[in-house]
Amino acid sequence: MTAVSGSPRSSRLRRTRVAQALDNRGTLIATLLVPVLIFFVLFNTIPTLWLLGLSFYNYSLTSGSPPSFVGFRNFIQIFNNRNNIWADLSRTFTFVVFGVGIQTVLGLALGFLFWGSKEMPGRRVALTMLFTPMVLTPVATGTFFRFIYDPDFGVLNVILHGLFSTRPINFLSEPGTAFWAVLAVDCWMWTPFMILMALAALGSVPKAELEAAEVDRLPWRKRLTLVIWHHGKFILMLGILLRTIDSFKTLDLIIPLTKGGPGQETRLVAMEVNKQAFESFNMGWSSAYSVLLLLISIAMTSVFIFILNLRRRRGA
Amino acid sequence: MNGRGFRQHLYYAALWLVALFFFAPVAWIVLSSFKTREQILAVPPKLIFVPTLANYTDLLSRQGLLLQVFNSIFLSVVAVCVAVVVSFLAAFCFSRFKPKGTDFLMFLLLSIRMLPGPAVILPVYLMYAGFGWKDNHFWLVMFYAMFSIPFSVWILKGFLDGVSVRFDETGLVNGGSWFHVIFRVVMPQVKPGLIAAFIFNMIFVWNEFLFNFIIGGVSTQNIPYALAVGTYSDGGVNWTFIASMTTIYVIPPILFIYFFQKYLLVGMTFGTVRGEV
């Protein structure tokens, strides 16, 4: 700040008292931060502490009895795989890995395809159509895909039958297909996001370097690794990370599609917390589960920030 | 030249096909909204049919629809406005003064958004239950605002970091107060960030179902809630309602991404990536 001549100090005399009060650095900072802190404390700190506390209690809303302290019992039960919750975690892990993986590969492929389509007539309309799946209400998406998948009335089975004369497949109710059918909807919704990120990554590659590579007749593979990957990797990694986080939270989509069924085939962690907390009203147990998820999400946030900082350092 | 033109056409056709592929399910919903229930359930599906507007007239006569539409608009607009203002102030503070704990606060703010919805809402629900805040517009707006703040702070801080401090200093030197500097000098410079924060939080709250279901109630129900509870009607799954309601409901977000396409990227990445596609 002081690099500029005529520092703020010299002009202070000319201003009103309110402004003077605000000029006090401390007061100004406080004024700017108070609103956000109120929100933060009220809706985050207090609830989180509440959550932490409750995780040591047995508290069922429908039992009519007050919470009773049970120490680490909820955590021990989690550790002992009550309600098969480790299966949820590993299933969620699979969902994230495959979902994000497929979306990244597809997104990159299609991103390359759309790269250099600036002149395309109606590009804006085409992109709007491409990005629509991201902004569709998930509840509606889920319900409608259930219809599309329906073995008796659904259009997908009709198409498959027309192309390969397959017998009707009950996508959402067969253990072999349910998980992948849900995953496919997730990919339909979010591949456009990865296309967007791929386009951004490609857009961040300086034109000059690309032209230089062209002049040097660098082979494609080298161009990819030396030029494009070098510049685009941060944005791409951010995209992957954001998708990872979001896909870890998937819920709205699964509720109308399968309710976590058949069996536990599509039960992801968010589904299970939702069920335990707001169907079974086991507040203590769900709190303990949420604490576990909180730890996971803090870990993921750390990775996110780490990558951001990496970029900042590199970029500087 | 001709060959290139042909290849160009082929290329564009491929792009259009990709776009259409992703749009097809949406188109199917829109198409269905003009069919009768029998036509929707027909096997094989009907592509050519006499469109009917009956679903839309039925929709208009639904009890509570006006309230739900009003709530959808009210909740998303008010919550996001509150969030953007609060976040702008905070982001300005983080960006300019870097008070102690900035990084930690930014970190915590972000981690709220990383937690699965039910885990977020569980303690909030118990708190709302304890204080009697459930089914109340004000408190629901506050919660949505809270949920939109992290996102907005992140976006806006990114933009504010990009605005040179010289602007502040020039403003101050010329006799402006901090108030003047913040709202008159700096704010206009980060308009794209404000718009991005606004649009993408809007879309989130617009489509939000779980929180509305848990801490909302009769008077605060929005359209996603209506879609979820309206799935079934007396005669089975209510496809006509789902199709027509979804069609109408998806129009505003589609318009947003059409008109604000250049903010799409920044909006979708917490402001960490800027640029156009």
Place this chain on the structure above:
Amino acid sequence: MEESYKRAGLALPRRTLLKGAGAAGLSTALGAPFINRLYAMEAHPLAGKKIDMNILGIAGWLPSSLGVKMSPLFADYVKQRYGYDVTFGFAEAPFSDLFQKAATSLATKSQEYNIIISDSQWLGALAKPGWILKLNDIIAKNKGLQLDWYSQTVIDTYMAYPDGTKDVWGLPQEGDTKALYVRKDLVQDPKEQAAFMAKYNMKLPSTFEDYENLNADDYEKVMEFFTRPEKGLWGAAWQYSRVYDFCTCPLFSAMWSSGGEIWDAKTGQIEGVLNTDANAAVMERYKSWLKYMPPGATNYGIAEEIDVFTQGKVATCLQWAAVGLAMINAENKDKVMVVPPPKFGKGAEAKRIYCMGGQPWVINAFNDDAKMRVAIDFMNWWYLPETAKEYAKRGGNPCDKATLSSSEFDDVNPWNRAYKFMLEPGRSRDFWHDPKYSEMLSLQQEGFTSFMTGQSKSARGVLDYIACGQQQILYDAGTAKKEPSGVCGNVSL
């Protein structure tokens, strides 16, 4: 039946029309339904006031919406009779989410919903925390609520909690049982009958009485006979879905009918009662029936069944009597008959014990005085003979003996006869009524659907998993005396 009353603590045996203060108005109301113009207005604490009431009901459930559609009649009635205005708002949620909706609201002691149409099994979960009003005193004071119910099953299902006590928490809104919807045009087609005779050397069951005597083995023949995928026709649709209790209800029905049990209500013991080889065999059998059903059958819940049945894809369908109006529409109304579902077992041993459906009205315990008063007036009005009759006429299923026994009731709706048949003592029962209902249900729905879809191969293994999980739930809640046994450490889906 009078005995059952005494057991439930309802003192007055039978409603006599010309007794008591309320009854005077009733007799004239018979002449001019719902609006009593002849009598002077009665003194009422709410006279001249305007009250807004909210009802929470089940989305997409005809009987719930009927109750709501009839509420303006109540408004007219009280306006004329007591001189106050009442308006009704209606909130709804699907079966699977309604409990969630009700409980999240009631837990805040909110008056958001003044009257709730609860599913019968939730009585415990709503009553235990004190969220809904205990009705014993109210019933004692209101002669209009001292009805003679059709059978003990009604009281057990919709009113009493804990089971077997005299505490009353709900009043029947919609009575409901399982019924078999059969395509009359198919089973009564002489050509089909001849072909069936030729194939199985047995008469194709085609009347109510035929089905009354039908057992599951023979029913399988009917299903097999009509399964013609190449023609887009299948033998049956039963429910197998993961959602709510959809897979549980028919499966429990089959278990009970085959002589099995699901728990010991007295001790809360589940392990060893539910996970038996006999129950496992029933599961195998129920799964094997999928071959007579359309490919989507593992998705079937109430609405999906309505879709396939009304689109003419199945010959028979096990469905709730309550959705008759949706199952039988203008197009197929001459082609459908509603009959009792099949018995299980052979000869005289064969049993028929199916799941109860239906919902009670329950009243929010946190209502203020005015709303409470309206809620009680509403209940009194709901059980007026004219209201019950009107309700039946519109497609609802009342539960009181007077309405059900009236000569015209059997013919009001095509499913009424089957409904009444299934409501007879011993033919239907409800399950659990425990505050932990929801948690136990979702656990077993996961287990059952896992087996039905072939994800888990061993029926017995699935039952072990469910029994252990439920035993743990009840033990934690203090309902069950015994902890899950050591075997439970090793079970998983």
